[in-house]
Amino acid sequence: AAVTAAAASPLRTATLTLRETRADRTTREARALGIRERISTFTTEMGPSSSNRIHNVHLMAEYIDGTILKPGEKFSFNDSVGPRTEERGFREGQMIIGSLLLPAIGGGVCQTATTLFNNAFDLGLPVERRYNHSFYISHYPLGRDATVSWGGPDLVFRNDLRSGILIKTSYSDATLTFSFYGTKPNRRVVASTGPKVNWRTPQTTYALDPYAPRGSVRTVAGTNQPGFDVTVTRKVYERGKLKRKDSFTSAYIAVGPTAIYGPGRSIPGPYFVLPRV
Template sequence: MGDSINSKSRKIVTGVAIAVCLGIGMLWGAHKMLPGMLAGDRICQGVSVGGYDVGGMTVAEARARLQSRMGECETAPISLRLGDEAWRVSPEEIGTVVDLEAGLRAAFSVGRRGGFCARLVQRRRAARSGIDIPLVVSVDEQRLRDLVFALANVVQVQPADARLVIADDDQVIIEPSSDGRRLDVDELIARLRSTTLSCGVREIDLPVDMVLPSVTTSELGSKGIRCLLGKYTTKFKASNVKRAKNIQLGAAMIDGTILAPGDVFSFNDVVGPRTSERGFMEADIIFNAELVPGIGGGICQVSTTLYNAALLSDLDIVSRVNHSLPISYVPLGRDATVAYGAIDLKIGNNTDHHVLLKANVAKDIITFRIFGDRPEDTTVDVETEVLERIEPGVIEQVNEEFAPGARTMIQNGALGYRVAVWRVVKLGGVETRRELISKDRYKPQPAIVQVGGAAQPLTTP
């Protein structure tokens, strides 16, 4: 039992000894720090402002040390870099102001906040690890944003889509796409704010994002639009200004249309309603086998020219209707009338590649060219066979002002026709397909003759 008592006594003595040593250590530390804590005009050791050591200095000494260095923050330019390009921004441009006094106050307060133990902890941390007080820097937010947005207008580049260019000799050229770039405005503003907190050499890599084009060179090339399939031209009277305007407008609406394999082009869907609100004008149209004024007159010459280009391009004719009367600007059986909401021209892309429809109106001619891909030695011809000529009738109209037996031709008659249209495809000069496209009927136009009235009987008084 005596040994147990002695063991406990030894443990107590050891604990007391450790506590005494710790107490002496704390008193010694306090003794070493106390002069600094009591010296109220000195910044404690280990404190820096904006990376510049001011420990052990008075506020006045620290101010003198920092003023020359902090001036750089308000004057040293900021370099903005993008590859080989660079721009310099003066801090004055964005209204940079360094609040040196705020930094000095924060530095001086280290080791002077809180109770005795808290102050000891602050000073111990400063002495061992150092405490850096960040600079208090402000900028004019509006000037900063204005500068960044102005730079964005210089730096940013819109992406360019790849596009097809048709040369004068009908060669297809792909104009390559190019990537764009967009400046991350918010990120640059944040980086500029952060950079103003440091002095000396200041550089920023501009935060830009790549912007991809909607159509890349490879994507456009994969569509397989490589050569001219077929083209057709018709003439019109440029002096008929309103009709010419309608032709130009309709052609422009179709120009540049691309059809994927299996797509069906609808003339009415693409051109839309022919109304004055959409720019169409009044000109002659064929209605009930007569020429009458109508909005959009001349639009059928657009559909007819496109129809013939499609025939020669060996595209599928899904829907087509001929006029009731022969048309002067194309052979029989080669016309295509349209009427919005009633009669449509539809053309199907029956190839394995995309096809491009190009329209051009110059002076008194309209031309459609269709581009795609097919064997180079392919040729397409269109043949028209007149099956029947239909003689016109004669309509006699009595004119009481004419003498009995007098006859005057008011309108010459015109033949009607029944025709068949064939498409002939040859490969290397050898006919591979002969296809019946249509059988059409055109009404004859009767001759109109005015004749004198019957002779009046004699009367006896």
């Protein structure tokens, strides 16, 4: 306000009160992190997406952008992004709930998590928590997707490098990219994807809608997509020696029709509960 008033005055001078703010870290501390070069990057495509979904992906990327992990520190997706609510700027998109794709605030969260997971995977970082989607989504690498939800599944990985890691993001309406910066480790990551096994044919699944009319039943057609299991194995070599071997097994359900029951009616099999949407 003082500057604006001064710009309109004949003297064009203003008196400002300055306040000293302490930096998060000193120059020496920043240099000690060893953040010198890009060491990992991964891009996913938006595919057919609504403007709301694209907005949510961009917003989550902004929450994560600039995150620094010191050696030994963990990254938690839910801790970093926080709750996906309208008050925090998120819009209604679509989320996978059981065998259904339903309207929900914060739709697009799993693309953001999947992109981050693949960065950590390719860099050979220890992944402490990762969950696959309930059914297979073909535009993500097979067996290398990641789903998260507030108060539920999370994506957690740890920086086991000698340097810090800076997470930076770039995005457009068509793609999302996360890049990790640090000091390039002397390591090599070899990944192999096993065959699809334990095939499951689509069958009717059941859901309870607590907000549907009492005693009602309605059926939603599915994609008739088979289910299966797949395991991705990762070997991390450091200085030519095997440092770690781990496996990520994903079990994808078959997607047939879903029978949605209202309260007060017996459901003839295992079921999941629909949220209020």
